[in-house]
Amino acid sequence: MADPLIDTPGEPRLRAVKPEVTETASRWSELATVLESNRDKKLLVVLVGYPDPDNIGSGLALQLLARDFGIETNILSFHEVSHQENRALVKQLELDIWLYDERTDLSGYDMYALVDTQRSESTPIEDDLAKMRLVAVVDHHKRLNDIEADFIDVREDAGSTCGIFAEYLREAFPDGLNPNEPEHEKLATALMHGVRSDTHLYLEACQLDFIASAYLWPAVDQALLRKISAQSLSPAVMDMIQSALERRRVYDNFLFSDVGFVRKENRDGIPQAADFLLTRSGIDTVLVFGVVDGRTIDGSLRTRSDTVNPDAFLKKAFGIDEERGSHYGGGNVRDKGAFQIPIGFLAQHNDREQLYRLACEIIHEKFLEAIGQESTT
Numbered sequence: 001m002a003d004p005l006i007d008t009p010g011e012p013r014l015r016a017v018k019p020e021v022t023e024t025a026s027r028w029s030e031l032a033t034v035l036e037s038n039r040d041k042k043l044l045v046v047l048v049g050y051p052d053p054d055n056i057g058s059g060l061a062l063q064l065l066a067r068d069f070g071i072e073t074n075i076l077s078f079h080e081v082s083h084q085e086n087r088a089l090v091k092q093l094e095l096d097i098w099l100y101d102e103r104t105d106l107s108g109y110d111m112y113a114l115v116d117t118q119r120s121e122s123t124p125i126e127d128d129l130a131k132m133r134l135v136a137v138v139d140h141h142k143r144l145n146d147i148e149a150d151f152i153d154v155r156e157d158a159g160s161t162c163g164i165f166a167e168y169l170r171e172a173f174p175d176g177l178n179p180n181e182p183e184h185e186k187l188a189t190a191l192m193h194g195v196r197s198d199t200h201l202y203l204e205a206c207q208l209d210f211i212a213s214a215y216l217w218p219a220v221d222q223a224l225l226r227k228i229s230a231q232s233l234s235p236a237v238m239d240m241i242q243s244a245l246e247r248r249r250v251y252d253n254f255l256f257s258d259v260g261f262v263r264k265e266n267r268d269g270i271p272q273a274a275d276f277l278l279t280r281s282g283i284d285t286v287l288v289f290g291v292v293d294g295r296t297i298d299g300s301l302r303t304r305s306d307t308v309n310p311d312a313f314l315k316k317a318f319g320i321d322e323e324r325g326s327h328y329g330g331g332n333v334r335d336k337g338a339f340q341i342p343i344g345f346l347a348q349h350n351d352r353e354q355l356y357r358l359a360c361e362i363i364h365e366k367f368l369e370a371i372g373q374e375s376t377t
């Protein structure tokens with residue numbers, strides 16, 4: 001069947017799309033070759049960090065693509081799905097995401113894949129992973145460390161990893177996903193949600209994300225997509241936004257704030273608070289952090305500045321974790337980034353408030369240094 005997105009003779013105006021399409025074919029066939037050489041094995045998709053629409057959708061896409069090679073794929077997460085939208089995604093689509101605990105049995109897996117992850121965080125299964133083969137890395141984040149895998153497709157200019165997977169699907173299913181097949185409909189809906197959510201509803205999208213959406217659209221369950229993307233804020237997240245508002249400090253067009261102690265399941269309120277504060281006029285860059293489960297300082301950076309590069313900003317501000325040999329944080333080129341700093345030994349301190357003040361001071365100081373301001377406290 002003719003692909004409406006590929007030019008046909010006599011329609012030169014569509015020609016601009018062609019180079020990307022040609023390259024796509026080779027990327028997918030490369031990945032297909034890797035999958036073929038691992039036929040009938042079991043694949044573990046490791047979601048490092050918090051599950052979000054882009055990494056969940058990407059994991060599902062890889063699962064479906066690998067199935068054609070007799071590969072059984074499980075998606076493993078280390079954190080409970082926390083953002084209200086993501087919970088709705090998992091619940092409404094009845095997704096099967098495996099949540100790690102000490103009893104998780106990884107025997108039987110000799111290969112794994114990483115999707116949509118900077119891998120800035122180490123996982124509790126590092127020893128198991130060391131024994132497995134890393135077969136695929138598909139991502140749009142800047143790499144924090146060098147990585148070796150059988151197949152690597154990292155495109156920093158892509159708005160979403162789901163968009164990259166939609167490209168592979170276009171090669172694997174050139175006639176489109178089938179809306180009458182529940183698995184296809186689920187996948188199309190999840191990928192569409194991933195693209196929308198990672199591109200700020202297409203404001204940060206690139207051509208790849210639009211082509212992906214055009215391809216996915218016929219198989220998307222629109223009513224469900226609307227339901228997933230219109231979830232209301234949980235009271236805990238709303239309280240976090242309130243704390244962030246109350247504690248905000250403004251330096252020119254920078255805003256710095258924190259949300260206090262946060263339970264792991266509410267951790268996604270941190271980026272949401274940052275998103276909200278960024279809507280204040282006169283502000284173009286926001287950093288919000290909180291202490292998660294008393295163990296790590298988690299922060300989010302949001303910017304619409306032309307000059308702030310979140311990845312460079314966070315790497316400069318917080319530097320390198322010597323122990324792991326990687327940066328505490330990083331981000332994409334355009335608009336967001338995150339960092340996580342373990343509190344480690346100090347977490348045993350029984351005066352939580354004092355511990356918090358200390359953390360707050362350090363982060364504040366690093367932030368001021370990064371924006372070139374002197375500390376006034």
Ligand SMILES: [Mn+2]
Nearest residue numbers: 054116161198
């Ligand atoms: Mn992403």
